[in-house]
Amino acid sequence: AFTPLVPLSLEGYGFCARGEGGAFTEGGALESGGRLPVNTGGGGLSEAYVHGFNLITEGVKQLRGTSTAQVPDAATCLVTAGEGVPTSAVLLRS
DSSP: OOHHHHHHHHHTTTOOOTOOHHHHHHGGGTTTTSSSSOTTTTHHHHHSSTTTTTHHHHHHHHHOOTTOOOTTTEEEEEEEEEESSEEEEEEEEE
């Protein structure tokens, strides 16, 4: 339901230029071993839709090194939540 928002968000946050979000996601770029792992805990639809609280938990697990989908050497995590327009955001750092 919210899949198109991922490339749009990547563009909006400046990870890629406008119109390049789709291409940015190709080739496993957003997987745990990719250049920018996204939704390592399953995201809002897979884990639970609680306006980002579970996403914060996953971010903390990543920084502690205890996630079941651990990103090697994770030191920074951007967590956002909202339907289309992020209504909340937190930047976590270890």
